[in-house]
Amino acid sequence: MQNKPPSSHRAGLPIGNNGRPSAHATRPAPSGSTELDPKLLWVTVRHCWVWATPIGLALAAAAAFAVFSTFVPVYKATHLLEVNQDYVVFKGVMPTPRDLVASERPLVTNALVLDEVKNDPEVQAFYDSETPLSLGQIRGAVGVSNVGSSTLLSIEFQHKDPVAAATICNKITDSFLTIRDRLDNDRVSNLESWLTPSIDQWKNEVQVHGERVRDLSKMVIGYDPTHRVEGLENDLSVLASLRSNLSNLIVEESILEAKVAMNTAIGESSAKSDLDPSKVRAPYPEEIDQFVESDPSVVTNRRLLAERQSRVRNLEDRGLAPLRQEYHKELVERAAEQQRELDNALADARQRAPQAVTERLRRDAERDYQEGLAEKKTAALALRESINQQLVDLKARRAIIQQEYDIEKARLEQRGGKAADLRFATEDREIAAGILGQLNQRLAAIRTERRRGSGLHTLAQATPPLNPVEPMPTKKMIVAAGGAFMIPFLFGLLWELRSQKICDASNLESKVMAPIIGEVAKLPPKFGSRKGRRVFEESIDTLRANLMMSKDTIGVRSLTIASSMSGEGKSSVASQLAISVAKASGKTVLLIDGDLRSPDQHAIFGLDLGPGLSKVLSGDVELKDAVDTSLGDFVHVLPAGKMHQSPHRLVNASSIRDLLDQALEKYGFVIFDTAPVLAAGETLAIASETDATLVCVMRDVSRPDSVVRTSRRLEAAGANVAGTVFSGVPSSQYAYRYGDYRYFTAQPEPQTIEHA
Template sequence: MSPHPNGPDSRRQNSSGRAKVKRSAHGNDKSNIEFDPKLLWVTVRRCWLWATPIGLSLAAAAAFIVYSRFVPIYQATHLLEANQDYVVFQGVMPTSRNLAATERQLITTDLVLDSVLADAEVQATGLFQNSEAAKNALRAGLSIGNAGVDSLLTISFKHADPEVAALVCNKVTEAYLVQRDRLDGERVSNLESWLAPSIELWKSEVQAHEKRVRELSKAALGFDPTQRVEGLENDLSILTGLRRDLANYIVEESILEAKVAMHEAGVSGESDRNIELPKLEIPEPTTAEIDRYVESSAEVSRYENRVAQLQGMIRSMEDGDLVRIQRDHYEGLKTQLADTEDDLRQARIDVRSTAVAEIKSDALELAERNRKAQLAQLEFKRKAELKLGQQSDQQRLAELKAKRAITQQEYDNEKARLEKQGGNSADLKFAQEDREVAVGILAQLNQRVAAIRTERRRGSGVHTMAAANTPTRPIEPMPTKNMVVVAAGAFAIPFLLGLLWEFRTQRISDATTLESKDVAPVIGEVARLPSKIGVGKRQRVFEESIDTLRANLMLSRDTVGVRSITIASSMSGEGKSSVSSQLAISLAKACGKTVLLIDADLRSPDQHAIFGLEMGAGLSKVLSGEVDFDNAIDRSLGDLVHVMPAGQLDMSPHRLLNASALRDLLDRALEHYSYVVIDTAPVLAAGETLAIAAETDATLVCVMRDVSRSDTVVRSSRRLEAAGANVVGTVFSGVPYSNYAYRYGDYRYLTPKHDRVPDAVATPTPAGMPLHGGMNEQSVL
């Protein structure tokens, strides 16, 4: 590629292409900070070296704390069984089909727990006082279930002391059995009391029928009633069957009426009993809950909106290049922003001071509403169950009364028919039958009462199978699960901190990240400098990346005619000095003409150290007029690359690097050199770089992998463009050899052995950085 004609006119003519490069270099503004899932892997890659030992230390400490505070919990279990035995009459005393479901409420009632807390042995332990807190502790430690089948009931209690666990478990079971016996006794007594009126009624019925039989027997003397009574035997058999059915219906009616009365009494009694739930305990709000409460506050939101508004106005002025025109207004906005941010911090502090009380108050109100709803649901369920049992018995009672009425009607009709045929003998026979029916009903009622009293002697409906013994092994010998969870969380803490830091700093780890930023497009990726000089793959890939950058720059239609190039960066350590030196060598190799490399970083120059040169008078003396242009150039490297070091700085760089002096310097340089590459100071740290970039044909912004930050790159690009610089592209450097080879491949070339450059020709620098292909003319050509 041949250079363009020399002279200042050609450089000025090329400035007309800057607007075109600017328009094509930027897309939409997507610089808003967003979370990228790739940041997780980037965090691990960057932080594992220091985060792993810290995480392991924290994990070990957390696991040790959990282990040191671990208190083994023992569980004692008492096994009970539904009493299905009977003395004589089977089914008289019914038992529950699911003990755990029906007995849970009784076991956890105050009747049982108050009795346990009042026990002398329990009080002797000193662990439970007769208070509501102790009662809640008992409920929390109790667990009720079944042992595989519904007819078995297990009552378990958990405690750190195994003896206390066994003691409390047995005491709770004993108190429960006492209450169960009392309730069963009350049930039997109630049933007997409700059957007593029916028994008395039928006693009087038996007496009335006996009296009638005696009267009819007297009236029947004087004639032989035997023939007439015997003639009625066949007809009376039907009447006897009807009498027997009536007797059975009457007995069942009496029993069901007693049950219905018991249900009605039970419903009214149960409705007066309050269901007690554990006392509400509102936990302390977490840090996340407090933060959400603070951020949702109206005062904080108002200040946040104001901060966002001011930041938008400032950003709009920076983007529209209005800062220089309205400097006072810009500074005033920044002052307002700082004051508003202070107000925002104070508002957050004020809201946070009351956040705990407000959050707990809201949580308590919500818990109270949920508690009332739960109580209402339990009360409704209990009444519904009682009502359902009552309705079932009432339905059966109504059916029995209907059957009895039908049977009674049939009996009355049959009796009337026989009375017409049998006369007094039939009346006597009927009276005897009525007496027998009444005696049968009374006998059945008495038998029912006797059966209840007999079966009551079998004992409680639930009895112990195995009492609780002192447990010898805790439920969990070691808190393995908690230790693993806590250790994992502690191990992740440094990585989370690293993730937060990476998310905040938004360091660039991939060239594709720059595509979504408001910066010039990536014009080339530069591989990481190899640690050793030689002809290995890493050096070959590095040199190839520099040559690719040079080709992309010089062959692009947007940069046609570019001869003076500024290499800039946002901050120090982003590879601009390395890119400057290597790009100058690559340009010299490509065109075969001399390239001038100017070190314009007057504050912290590097080019003389990179090439191993003397500092000399350099650029600072040329700009101050103390040394002529030609005398400040170091030509010791050969005829391809000449270097103008920075020189010793003895005054402010802003005074030296003014627009007129830079124009004269560049005009002089372009008269003698095909290309001029200028290494500059960081844009954000040194304002003089803006003046240099404004006078050159093109500016490249260097970005270092894992070092450069998105916000600084965007800000430096905007400042360069606002100053009039032609930012033609971004250079992404520091790419690992493996990544570069994966993305672009490693396509090596072969040369004859006599043309290859021996390792000794490559000149290492004091900093250990290899030069691009060696620095003598034979090696580069």
């Protein structure tokens, strides 16, 4: 065919870039985003549940079985302790803490308590002899908690053997009570030793004030002791009250200073103490063997011996030993020599093993011991800071009262003369004697109440539990099964993230940034519901209305239906859109199957291929002779025909222009069904000559990048890309978004053409 000027059917349309009509310019797709769209999770489930569910169930069952098969029941033994609330004479002298768990847990889990348990041979017998028992193993199984009351404390221990759980729990409790009793005794002894200097000091004070009273009595001879100084008695009562408060504060201050000194001495002694060598256990035979086998010299010689023995066996297995006797003999001698070197290395390593393993055990024990000392020192430091703060507050209160006392005393001295001095001296002696008496009483109370014994005593010893903590690892099995069940869905999500398929219209707009002309419901099956057929037909009619009423596409008579790849619904949209346009306009529509490689329209309408488009474009057949008019006056179909030449030679801009000129003289509208744009370049020639082009996008099939590339190729070829058609929307979703507006009276529904 000869080239002709552009057809008149393109006149009047808006002109875009390159002098071509353009209804819309496809906007560039946004750059990739790392944010996860929540809708993608539902899309993943919808796409993957068919294959992911059985795989997930199988993995979940395997994971649950693995947890169950490796599950070892653990038993928890409990030793119950009660606070010793009895007292001998003085109540509250040896108070118990309000929060037993907070005060006793650091000591229960301390290395001072657990080291003795760890080194107990009976305890070590409950554990694997190949692995040395560590402090962390015991500490991780110990628990301390309250039991219903603040006066009850339970020490718990978990082990896979119920007898071991009870035995170790009791040993930990015994060690805890022993250490606690020893610390209490040390604290009381230290407190006694630090109270003694204060007692001696106030003894001297009593003696000094007694001598001053005697001196003043001599100086005021002739003074009537019964003579009352006016107003002096009332003022002396105020002064006596201040002195009483001062004496109480001095006693409390002395006790707190004794506690600070005692705590400091304990912290210094702990910091300077060294590990008792007797606490380091002897190495196990298994540890000796492990050291010998891991010795570098032994490993090297054993490897060389294995290599030489392998050479000897290889020669013998191949039957070459008799033929190469000298070489075989040399290999055997080398292997024997290597065996002797290995024996020497083993003997040397075994000789060094006891000392080396013992040194390692000593370092481990020293580390654990130092950790315990550090914990003890930290606790002592915290206690010392608390006592120091109390001491600061107490001294501040004492300074205020002392100041008031000095002012009042000076005022009375001016008023009462020597009589007041004598009275003051007497009061000072009585105050000193009172403070001394309180200190002695405090010391006696501590010594008396300490005889009652420990502040905690056993209420019920641990016994072997009958039932494990968890008879079945139900929670672990559920967690493992749930995680395993999600694995295939996770792979499905990764695949969806990689493929980035378009799952809804909003997704299409956000990722492709292309205008959507309309949405098309999923093509119902042959025996589908009437509602599904009605919704599908309504979606096609809506697409047709949007296309014909839009200001950008009004007046369009020739239309190309394209897609990026096959399977995106272009053939179904083209056939149904042709029927809808014909019904709405009352004009005959020519539907041309432009996919010469894999035609569909003849199968959709049940027609023969005939000469088709291929013969028309080659000039062998006239258009009117190739068109199939058996469907009636509304839709005529030009099948693709049998391809006898390359589609690139048949389909070009000039041949399509001539074809359109002929077709539009007879038909009101011409609709092309074309081959996929990315796979077949001839579609660009068809799209460049029609008035508008629609790009079909299939839900859960099309990818954003493919749609963008397709639109750009079409625009580069001069096609007027009117927008995209989003097809494959479920009828229920379409009806939910746009409504299902059925007819009031029964109407004969047009028959939907089924896809072959």
